Amino acid sequence: MKKQLITGLALCVAAIFFVILVSSISTADAAELTLTANMVKEIPAGPDAPAWQKAKAIQIPFVGKEQFAGKKADVTAKALYTADTVYFLFKWKDATQSTVKGAWEFDGQKWFHRKGNEDRISLLFEINRINNFATKGCAVTCHGPAGKPAKEFKFATASAAEKGDLWQWKAARSAPYNAVDDGWLTVAGEKTGRQNDAGGGGDVKNEVTDKSKPLYMQDPGKKPSAPGFLLMEEAVEIKDYSGFKAGDVITYQMPKKPDGSRADVKAISSYGAGGWTVMLSRKLDTGHDDDVVFNARKKYPFALALFDDSGDENSYDSEVITLEFGR
Amino acid sequence: MKNSENMSQGLLKLLALDHAVDFLKNTTISSDALTWKRVCGSIATVLVILLFLSGAFMALYYSPYPGAAYDSVQYAEFDLPFGDVIRGIHHWSWNLLLVVMLLHMTRTFFTGAYKPPREMVWVSGVLLLLVVPLAIITGDLLPWTQAGYWTTRVRVSIISSVPVIGPFMVDLLQGGPRTGIVALTRFYVLHVIFLPAGIISLLALHFYFLRLKGLADPIMPSRLPKRNIALLPDMINRWLILFIVVTLAIGIATRFWFAVPYGDPADPSDSRFVPKPEWWVLFLNQLVSIFKGPFTIVGSAVIPGALAGLLLVLPFISRSPERRPVRRWKEILVAMLIAAAILGLSVMSWIEHFTSTVA
Numbered sequence: 001m002k003k004q005l006i007t008g009l010a011l012c013v014a015a016i017f018f019v020i021l022v023s024s025i026s027t028a029d030a031a032e033l034t035l036t037a038n039m040v041k042e043i044p045a046g047p048d049a050p051a052w053q054k055a056k057a058i059q060i061p062f063v064g065k066e067q068f069a070g071k072k073a074d075v076t077a078k079a080l081y082t083a084d085t086v087y088f089l090f091k092w093k094d095a096t097q098s099t100v101k102g103a104w105e106f107d108g109q110k111w112f113h114r115k116g117n118e119d120r121i122s123l124l125f126e127i128n129r130i131n132n133f134a135t136k137g138c139a140v141t142c143h144g145p146a147g148k149p150a151k152e153f154k155f156a157t158a159s160a161a162e163k164g165d166l167w168q169w170k171a172a173r174s175a176p177y178n179a180v181d182d183g184w185l186t187v188a189g190e191k192t193g194r195q196n197d198a199g200g201g202g203d204v205k206n207e208v209t210d211k212s213k214p215l216y217m218q219d220p221g222k223k224p225s226a227p228g229f230l231l232m233e234e235a236v237e238i239k240d241y242s243g244f245k246a247g248d249v250i251t252y253q254m255p256k257k258p259d260g261s262r263a264d265v266k267a268i269s270s271y272g273a274g275g276w277t278v279m280l281s282r283k284l285d286t287g288h289d290d291d292v293v294f295n296a297r298k299k300y301p302f303a304l305a306l307f308d309d310s311g312d313e314n315s316y317d318s319e320v321i322t323l324e325f326g327r
Numbered sequence: 328m329k330n331s332e333n334m335s336q337g338l339l340k341l342l343a344l345d346h347a348v349d350f351l352k353n354t355t356i357s358s359d360a361l362t363w364k365r366v367c368g369s370i371a372t373v374l375v376i377l378l379f380l381s382g383a384f385m386a387l388y389y390s391p392y393p394g395a396a397y398d399s400v401q402y403a404e405f406d407l408p409f410g411d412v413i414r415g416i417h418h419w420s421w422n423l424l425l426v427v428m429l430l431h432m433t434r435t436f437f438t439g440a441y442k443p444p445r446e447m448v449w450v451s452g453v454l455l456l457l458v459v460p461l462a463i464i465t466g467d468l469l470p471w472t473q474a475g476y477w478t479t480r481v482r483v484s485i486i487s488s489v490p491v492i493g494p495f496m497v498d499l500l501q502g503g504p505r506t507g508i509v510a511l512t513r514f515y516v517l518h519v520i521f522l523p524a525g526i527i528s529l530l531a532l533h534f535y536f537l538r539l540k541g542l543a544d545p546i547m548p549s550r551l552p553k554r555n556i557a558l559l560p561d562m563i564n565r566w567l568i569l570f571i572v573v574t575l576a577i578g579i580a581t582r583f584w585f586a587v588p589y590g591d592p593a594d595p596s597d598s599r600f601v602p603k604p605e606w607w608v609l610f611l612n613q614l615v616s617i618f619k620g621p622f623t624i625v626g627s628a629v630i631p632g633a634l635a636g637l638l639l640v641l642p643f644i645s646r647s648p649e650r651r652p653v654r655r656w657k658e659i660l661v662a663m664l665i666a667a668a669i670l671g672l673s674v675m676s677w678i679e680h681f682t683s684t685v686a
Contacts, residue, residue, distance in 0.1 A: 004363070008363045008366070009568075009569075009572050011363075012366070012370070012569070012572060012573065012576070013572065013576040016419075016423060016573065016576045016577060016580065017576070017580055019419075019422060019423050019426050020419050020422065020423070020577070020580050020581075020585050021585070022606070129397070129398055129592065131394075132592075132594045132596065132597070134591035134592055134594070135473065135591055135592075135594040135597045135600070136594070136597070295405050295406075297405055297411060297586070298401070298405050299589075301591065
């Protein structure tokens with residue numbers, strides 16, 4: 001009797017598992033581009049860490065707009081996570097390393113801005129649900145005040161209840177601090193809906209009042225921590241301009257050291273072999289209201305934009321990608 | 328021991344439940360009412376109760392408003408302790424319920440247990456089998472996902488194609504042509520009030536007729552003497568063991584291996600989304616694909632309606648007392664041909680929807 005009971009119950013359990021297995025196959029969602037973050041125990045110290053070999057790579061296609069209209073690009077993406085942190089690894093081809101961002105150059109007589117912008121990769125997640133973001137991506141974030149042309153507000157949600165988490169790795173302005181400029185997106189105010197996360201950071205324009213020349217230069221008493229970039233806390237006011245010679249270059253938009261919630265996303269980046277490699281990391285839950293909380297059992301739609309020596313609307317945009325966490 | 332017994336007796340008296348408990352203790356039931364050969368009916372009851380319990384929990388957090396429904400379901404699933412397990416139990420229970428009910432009905436058919444005098448046991452069971460899909464259909468829309476929304480749109484368009492009553496049914500279901508807040512509210516009310524009430528009523532009728540007419544005897548007479556056991560505690564204890572095992576099996580399966588699939592929030596403006604039919608509607612989907620234009624009604628209403636009608640009138644047209652399958656080979660053959668047609672249509676639909684997608 002006991003044997004019959006146990007056998008019967010075991011068969012019941014097996015049948016339940018079988019039916020669940022079969023019905024789970026038929027209820028699977030339609031295929032879409034999904035980036036799966038695999039769980040790892042060891043923290044990936046950098047883009048070459050062995051842990052990345054366990055991550056599945058996906059190719060994210062991008063379509064250009066404005067000055068890149070008709071062009072395409074693609075980024076290889078991987079993701080990993082530990083008990084408390086999520087890591088992303090992005091690699092993309094870029095023939096030119098662009099970090100100029102309008103730097104000052106001295107021609108022997110006067111200062112002028114060099115032509116050139118910076119390379120950048122941006123990610124947008126939802127903090128609160130952004131209506132139809134999961135299906136249409138960044139296209140639904142084109143909302144501005146009535147009567148204002150699109151170029152003036154650039155980027156905003158349709159209502160204050162909708163909030164996005166905007167991460168921008170900027171080759172000239174955040175990379176020198178191994179950080180991402182962490183912001184958030186809300187309804188448009190006077191202009192843009194983009195807001196900075198709480199804390200310090202960003203950049204300051206290095207120019208005198210009449211905008212004719214730089215105001216700051218590298219403090220001769222400090223060793224540059226990011227060679228090629230003038231960081232705000234390593235800058236001193238220029239007292240004597242006579243020492244500069246033709247061809248001298250000084251950063252125009254000086255990065256400021258990020259702190260607080262604005263410094264939540266760390267970055268390790270390098271340029272080589274005709275392309276960028278950028279590794280991002282962030283706590284799953286930062287405890288800050290201006291950040292998306294990652295729950296490893298949930299899926300997160302996100303979209304990316306790629307800037308190639310460009311800014312404003314001149315970008316390559318991706319479709320929506322789903323971030324999921326492997327069990 | 329004696330003290331606790333006295334206490335429980337006292338408590339039952341206080342709550343005026345002592346007579347009810349005595350009634351259950353004095354009610355006897357055939358010992359083979361819950362055996363492995365007849366387990367499907369009991370599992371179906373377990374699953375219905377699990378659906379009610381898990382549904383009641385989810386209703387505490389659910390907001391039937393298009394802008395909030397998806398997030399309220401997500402909150403209950405991911406931010407509450409065991410929320411995913413409870414939603415998993417709800418989701419997999421209805422899948423299992425359909426399978427178990429079909430098995431239960433198949434056994435009843437093959438053993439001829441639907442024949443007089445148990446016609447109404449069969450009819451109430453078939454009605455249950457027809458009401459459960461309505462609960463599934465209304466439930467599909469509630470999480471307000473892309474799949475749920477667009478599946479509902481397809482179903483609404485099929486309903487609206489039925490002449491005369493189609494447009495009226497659509498108006499009744501969703502208050503107009505749009506699947507929006509009115510539709511969500513009505514589907515919610517149907518899902519949590521009217522359809523559960525229907526299921527409870529039909530279950531009560533099913534058990535009432537079963538009690539009145541008794542279980543059908545086995546086709547092959549048992550060598551063991553028939554034995555009656557008390558409903559309380561003997562039969563209820565058996566049933567409780569089954570309840571615990573089924574609950575644990577589904578709960579563990581959903582927690583560790585089979586999380587409930589969920590998609591993106593519904594986007595009514597995204598008409599690119601093509602919903603994939605669930606396994607149990609594959610054959611209906613294929614019928615609708617086959618019969619197009621003026622013949623749509625054949626696939627959407629005539630054939631499914633005829634099948635449902637045939638099931639309902641079966642005990643009234645098959646009056647012979649003969650229950651042995653070999654002596655009923657004609658009706659068994661017809662049933663197998665119908666089953667093969669349903670299976671064939673399902674496979675065709677599955678191939679069309681699940682194998683042509685480029686990953």
